[in-house]
Amino acid sequence: MKTYSHWIDGAFQAPASNAWLDTFDPYHGEAWAKIPKGNAIDASAAVAAAKYAMRQGPWASMSATERGKTLRRIGDITLENIERLADLEVKDNGKLLAEMRGAIRNVAEIWYYYAGLADKIEGSVMPMEKAGIMGFTMREPIGVVLALTAWNAPLNFLALKCAPALAAGCSVVIKPSEFSSVSSLEFAALTKKAGLPDGVLNVVTGLGHDIGAPLVEHSDVAMVTFTGSDTTGAKVYAAAAQHMKRVTMELGGKSPNIIFADADLDLAVGGAISGIFGAAGQMCTAGSRLLVQNSIKGRFTDLLLAAARSVKVGDPMDPSTHMGPMSTAPQYQKVLDYIDIALSEGAKCLLGGKPASGPGIKGGQFIEPTVFTDVSNDMRIAQEEVFGPVLSIIGFEDEAEAIEIANTTLYGLAAGVWTGDVGRLFRVSKALDVGTVWGNTYRTYSYMMPFGGMKQSGIGRESGIEAVNEYLETKSLMVSIAETRPENNFVPR
Numbered sequence: 244m245k246t247y248s249h250w251i252d253g254a255f256q257a258p259a260s261n262a263w264l265d266t267f268d269p270y271h272g273e274a275w276a277k278i279p280k281g282n283a284i285d286a287s288a289a290v291a292a293a294k295y296a297m298r299q300g301p302w303a304s305m306s307a308t309e310r311g312k313t314l315r316r317i318g319d320i321t322l323e324n325i326e327r328l329a330d331l332e333v334k335d336n337g338k339l340l341a342e343m344r345g346a347i348r349n350v351a352e353i354w355y356y357y358a359g360l361a362d363k364i365e366g367s368v369m370p371m372e373k374a375g376i377m378g379f380t381m382r383e384p385i386g387v388v389l390a391l392t393a394w395n396a397p398l399n400f401l402a403l404k405c406a407p408a409l410a411a412g413c414s415v416v417i418k419p420s421e422f423s424s425v426s427s428l429e430f431a432a433l434t435k436k437a438g439l440p441d442g443v444l445n446v447v448t449g450l451g452h453d454i455g456a457p458l459v460e461h462s463d464v465a466m467v468t469f470t471g472s473d474t475t476g477a478k479v480y481a482a483a484a485q486h487m488k489r490v491t492m493e494l495g496g497k498s499p500n501i502i503f504a505d506a507d508l509d510l511a512v513g514g515a516i517s518g519i520f521g522a523a524g525q526m527c528t529a530g531s532r533l534l535v536q537n538s539i540k541g542r543f544t545d546l547l548l549a550a551a552r553s554v555k556v557g558d559p560m561d562p563s564t565h566m567g568p569m570s571t572a573p574q575y576q577k578v579l580d581y582i583d584i585a586l587s588e589g590a591k592c593l594l595g596g597k598p599a600s601g602p603g604i605k606g607g608q609f610i611e612p613t614v615f616t617d618v619s620n621d622m623r624i625a626q627e628e629v630f631g632p633v634l635s636i637i638g639f640e641d642e643a644e645a646i647e648i649a650n651t652t653l654y655g656l657a658a659g660v661w662t663g664d665v666g667r668l669f670r671v672s673k674a675l676d677v678g679t680v681w682g683n684t685y686r687t688y689s690y691m692m693p694f695g696g697m698k699q700s701g702i703g704r705e706s707g708i709e710a711v712n713e714y715l716e717t718k719s720l721m722v723s724i725a726e727t728r729p730e731n732n733f734v735p736r
């Protein structure tokens with residue numbers, strides 16, 4: 244079993260506590276590596292390295308073009324290590340190997356995308372209301388960025404946060420989830436080979452209250468970018484507010500996937516299935532509320548159940564598997580608890596509803612693809628994030644009712660709209676209080692499209708050009724070019 248150390252200032256460093264945490268393979272439930280149990284001392288060391296790198300190290304004086312080239316090389320080295328990195332992700336979170344290979348390829352593309360943006364961050368020259376003054380804006384990196392990430396897609400989160408932050412000229416300390424830290428540690432070591440200067444990207448590991456909280460409170464951290472649950476997000480937001488730190492928050496969801504009677508139903512079934520059983524439902528964007536127009540609800544449910552029955556649960560390394568295990572033991576228990584809650588609320592279980600067993604299934608963290616009907620939108624199963632393969636079918640009569648149900652949730656991350664009527668597609672998309680709408684598709688991601696939540700699903704945007712702006716400050720500079728003293732020099736403002 245390999246024992247890892249923190250990655251601080253371009254080198255592996257043992258934790259100050261001299262203590263480690265086991266990390267488990269969700270497929271068989273056995274520990275396969277040890278990660279450092281970090282504390283406030285490690286937090287300070289990582290922030291000090293990041294601060295030095297940004298202020299005095301070679302990163303501080305590197306041209307934007309050179310910064311971009313470095314990010315490009317990180318993309319290259321990611322591609323050279325697809326197999327290794329995909330394997331680490333599967334071991335730590337139980338996602339499908341085939342899917343993880345694609346995910347790592349996408350991670351490389353994210354680095355390439357932001358590499359291209361590094362030298363296109365521009366300020367402006369403003370027209371001024373007074374003669375004799377020229378006004379400019381400069382876009383400057385905000386400072387040391389703290390990234391806190393969830394367990395379900397560690398390298399994707401690392402890239403979505405670190406690539407734009409580094410393109411902006413910031414340095415980063417990242418603390419991945421204690422359930423899946425190994426890939427981030429190994430990835431950080433690869434960035435050194437790609438020529439990233441020491442201290443620009445630091446990875447520390449451990450529990451949220453031991454090391455996450457002191458990092459958030461550290462006075463040299465300028466910004467916190469968080470991906471995780473809304474409960475932890477609220478704590479992090481409150482702590483960051485004490486020091487007026489900027490935050491971006493990528494939180495949970497209870498996304499409606501809306502099927503109108505005029506949709507291509509075969510396509511919509513595929514979208515509904517991948518929207519809830521992809522990644523075993525462990526996606527912030529899971530289409531966990533399936534809103535189906537009453538006139539087709541019976542027929543659509545039959546089609547859906549037929550497709551759901553063919554979802555093969557098993558070994559994530561096996562290319563024929565569609566759905567792997569729950570990534571963590573607590574998550575497995577949480578999903579089972581929600582199944583009980585749904586039953587006690589009166590929802591009718593049409594499929595699954597219990598732990599999965601059978602060929603290719605080891606350990607105890609598998610759950611059957613589960614479908615509930617007779618769900619009303621005020622039930623807990625329709626309002627709270629399950630983060631597992633549990634679908635709730637809710638009927639609706641017309642467009643207005645679909646929109647009403649879809650928006651009646653504290654969340655606002657994503658939604659799917661399936662219809663053959665283009666006007667309706669745009670009308671409904673406009674009316675939904677969510678950050679992303681998928682029209683006649685679901686689970687389509689692009690690093691070029693801004694992504695983020697409305698309402699309790701988050702603050703700010705990742706992906707696209709917008710993401711770089713999150714890591715920049717605008718400085719205004721006004722310079723006198725007058726030959727004589729400007730008239731308004733002594734006018735108080």
Ligand code: NAD
Nearest residue numbers: 391392393394419420451455456471472475493494495527
């Ligand atoms: P979590 O909130 O438990 O943990 C997230 C991170 O915060 C972890 O690194 C954790 O160690 C750290 N943390 C915990 N307590 C802390 C504290 N007091 N101070 C600082 N850091 C602390 O989330 P999770 O269970 O790892 O992830 C699942 C959640 O993430 C789900 O709710 C899911 O919807 C959400 N998620 C959102 C997105 C998105 O883009 N919107 C993407 C994936 C996952």
